Amino acid sequence: MNTENLIALLVAAPLLGAAVLLCGGRALDRVGHLLGTLLAAVSFVIAVVLFSDLVGKSPHDRTLTQHLFSWVPVEGFQADVSFQLDQLSMTFVLLITGVGTLIHMYSIGYMEHDERRRRFFGYLNLFLAAMLLLVLADNYLLLYVGWEGVGLASYLLIGFWQHKPSAATAAKKAFLVNRVGDMGLSIAIMIMFSTFGTFAFKPVFDSVGDTSQGKLTAIGLTLLLAACGKSAQVPLQSWLGDAMEGPTPVSALIHAATMVTAGVYLIVRSGVIFNGAPDAQLATAVVGAVTLMFGAIVGCAKDDIKKALAGSTMSQIGYMVLAAGLGPVGYVFAIMHLVTHGFFKAGLFLGAGSVMHGMNDEVDMRRYGALRKYMPITFATFTLAYLAIIGFPGLSGFFSKDKIIEAAFAKGGTEGWILGITAVVGAAVTAFYMTRIMLMTFFGEKRWVPDEQGNEPHPHEAPSSMTIPMLVLAVGSVFAGGIFSLGDRFLKWLEPVTGHTEGHSPISTGAITGATVACMLIGMGVAWVMYGRRDVPALAPRGSLLTRAARRDLLQDDFNHVVLVRGGEHLTRSLVYVDHTLVDGVVNGTAASVGGLSGRLRKLQNGYVRSYAVSMFGGAAVIIAATLLMRAV
């Protein structure tokens, strides 16, 4: 049997699950979650089979394609539904199906008391199908279908608790902001079609060499806009924090491990285009650097554990985008960090979910404290993921982040210094906010308060369906980076797809690693001084100007409101005015004049046969005269 025929099954299994669960009705309420998890696992098993098949082939022969059918068979506009599985897609497929299956499993416990659990699993399966379509498509149009599909799933899941106005609003916000990015992708596809006459990966990449840099820069910048929307990068970052309104497994799967990294996938997949457009590349790197600081600063000030982690996600994706913006030096490391981040950030979110589960859904860290004694497994897994994300030597994050920082310095020139130092400082801030979360949640005194119904929290360890995924992810958080880096395995695996050039940084790699570790320790130390030695006040202190701004997400919503919402309102109002006066004026005027004409002509129909006869006679005279005149002319 040809293994490439399995590719479609990767997508089909969760898609079938979504269809059955969403159309199946109440009858499936009792087995829906099991079915959804089973199909996710099926997809994962297929992924493993395909992976072992790919590994068995020679490195440059590891691309499988499957043509399913011709979608739009029009002359001059050929769109196919066909898949391409190469090392890059394979990496994503394993991450998506693997972490996805774990989070399905976790959700069985987490959503146990939710009466709409079947629907939740239907949406999760829909997400898996769309995300797999996104990374398996062999052309940009099909990728766009997956891109919109994950956007839809994200919208549905953020607003899953739609009875809460905040959740409904957050879903709408995520949807709207994502539309801006989607517009970028659709424009990029249009430019591609007009330039290359196709949007399939291979022919597009093959003809990049003959295309002007201006065109490539335009495509690159619009693709970057798309990536900013999906991956919550500045300036389209504002939706991610609010997206935490969704159930925590959703935050872990979609808004930490997989969907938000689709932007990174898009840039790396389009690496050939970006390589031909240095300006777009630089813009990408700058966006990444700005976002990594932005997210980190926001993460420092949040008291809501999920929002602090959301800031962290933004920041870590900033690292990936920065790496992707460095070109072939960084592509591999962007993806490597993406995968390790997938493990430890999903682990952190599942840990946060477990804490919330035990604390009556309380999210304010100022009301946690001392939980390490009550939730030992959660504490242990969270700690490992914590050490991984701050880049503690030997753990996953250390390897992947270190490579990105080196690559940033290797960019060379002033840019290299600025990007590199930003990345190092970012590591310090990361260590600070993550230590803060650790200390406020698991250490110190109990600051628990009863919930609105007056129930005292009784923190307890979560059921095994929740702890097992956490344990698995913790293993990944610890070892993934090391395994990938040992003998440059990950580099050799991805290189045939993304290409790679060795960077040469102006300072030695040892010095960079040392500086990074030092910065990390400083961050940890500052956090210890502020939150470990002192008591955490139950009410947040007023804080400095920066703290207050960071609590308000660095004023992003205020900025958007003043510039975009108000501006948009003014624009729509003036357009409505023009529509009412000018357009409606013309339309209504035409209608009124036709109506008036009708009323006047109607009077000719006066009911008298004599005047009818006159009209006929006159008509006959005119017709005869006109006929004769035609001959005369």
Add this chain to the structure above:
Amino acid sequence: MSSLVSAPAVHSLWTTAADPISKINAPKIEYGQLSPTLIVIGAAVLGVLVEAFVPRKSRYYVQAFLAVVALAAAFAAVVGLAAGGYGTTKAHIAAMGAIAVDGPALFLQGTILLAGLVSIFMFAERRLDPEAHGNRVDSFAAQASAVPGGDTEKAAIKAGFTTTEVFPLALFAIGGMLVFPSANDLLTLFIALEVFSLPLYLLCALARRKRLMSQEAAVKYFLLGAFASAFTLFGIALLYGYAGSVSYATIASVVDGSITNVDPALADTMGNDALLLIGMALVGMGLLFKVGAVPFHMWTPDVYQGAPTPVTGFMAAGTKVAAFGALLRLLYVVVPGMRWDWRPVMWAVAIVTMLGGAVVAITQTDIKRLLAYSSIAHAGFILAGVIAMTPDGVSSVLFYLVAYSFVTIGAFAVVTLVRDAGGEATHLSKWAGLGRRSPLVAAVFAVFLLAFAGIPLTSGFAGKFAVFKAAAAGGAGPLVVVGVVSSAVAAFFYIRVIVLMFFSEPKADGPTVAVPSPLTMTTIAVGVAVTVVLGLAPQYFLNLASQAGVFVR
């Protein structure tokens, strides 16, 4: 014409006729090929005898049965002739050059017969009005000769009289309509015109309710029809003067110059182009009057409104089909050689017809008048296809006529159902909220309105698309633009009725919808079926029309 006909020439008219007649050749008549017309006319004559000899009680049944059988038999005859190849390979001129048997003739005859058949069902409907003195009544006056509201009328109603003459009258009209589009000389054309017009004048006067209005409509129609006939006849005379013949083929040959020998009796007039142009204009005018083109349309709203609604539906469909058939034959067979003379004029007529019908319809408040103006606008659309002067033009017009006939009859059939104490409730305000009260009837009417408006998936769209496409291909682009603009204007008042039916509150004293017998139901069902089938799968019928689109000369 500056000079009078010279005296010897006049004399020769007498003297040549005085030659001894040795033998009169018996005319050769192809009875088989004329059977559709002969069956219908024969049944009409039989119907007159039925009126004379069958007891009053059973006349209704005998007449209705006779009419239905005759029309069905005639339709079968048309199908038989078409299947026998008379529409294509065996097409020829029959009856000593008087009648053409060819594709367009058979196609239009089939259409007229089917339209006539479903109209006859409406004629025979006796369940809509409440029973009078225990007798079922139809849409027609109890006794046409009785003064409206007078004692005689009351006595006639009490006695249960009905005007069963409508069936033979309709059959005579249908017989005339069958000949009209197949007439191959001007005199046959004129006779056919009168044969189908005179019964229609009578039928218009026979409404059971609102008799005065009905009689007024009939008188108007008769006067204006007579006026138009006079024009036509004068035009025929001028054309005879031009060509020395009333035969289409001969006139065409004189027009294109293949006949040059001059009849000495007509030496002064033959070949005079002024006669040709004026004659054509006058004959054309008579036909434009029948199709209801502006500025000869003014009878339409008054007559459509006043006539009994089954008659309105019948003549709206039948007259249009027959008259457009005759117009096509005239333009395509007789004067294709002088199209540069008449096309600009026809352009103008088409434009004012489309715009005039659509614009004036906007301010109508009576559903029957609204449909009348709509029929004027549609006449304009069909004219756009006529003017194309291409094979596609012919076939698109044929298709449009089929589509339009059944939509129209169906729409008027629905109008007969919506009633209040005064009979049919035709004022638009009474139709408010009909969709809430009778969703099915309103939905059916909405289908017809959408077809009138030319919305896709209805026959109206397919027909309109076909004629506009043919017109554009025939070089009448601006005409198509005006047509589309008129369609947009027309869409307004069609949709307005839909809005009125479905989105307005029903009035407390609103009309009720009568439950008809299977007769009217059949009429409406056929209308809907044709509308939907021609809208969803027009290609088969378009192909049929284009196979039938070749005139014999």
